[in-house]
Amino acid sequence: MTPVEILVLVVIAAICGSTGQALVGYSAGGCLLSIVVGIIGAYIGLWVANEFDFPVIFALNIGGKPFPIIWSIIGSAIFAAILGFVNRLTQNNRR
Template structure:
């Protein structure tokens, strides 16, 4: 993978993570956190899609690496909700 391809993949993950956090209504952090949430969301989304037998649609391929946009956004929202609930459970507040 080239450096430009890697940076494009990071940008796509950051956007998907940011959209997922917006849908969940909870902000976990800044740009770096959005990138991490985007990648974790892609894995969670693909796992959920695989368990439910749902198709992979709207996948962008960057340097031969597929990145599922829709499942990354859905997985990011799920991950953000879980983290928000755990944070509220352990701290009692936001």
């Protein structure tokens, strides 16, 4: 992959991660954490899609590799919900 393709992939992952966090209502942090949430969300979303035999919906080919937009947003929402739940548990235990 060229540096431009990696940059495009990172920008798309950031958008998917921030969209997933907005759907859940929990923000893990700034732009860098949105990128991480988007990339981890893509893996979680693809895993869910493969487990239940769902088709890959709206995948962009970047550098010959597909990036599933819809499943990345769904996976990001799942991951952000888990992060929010864990954060709430740890905040309640500190009090």
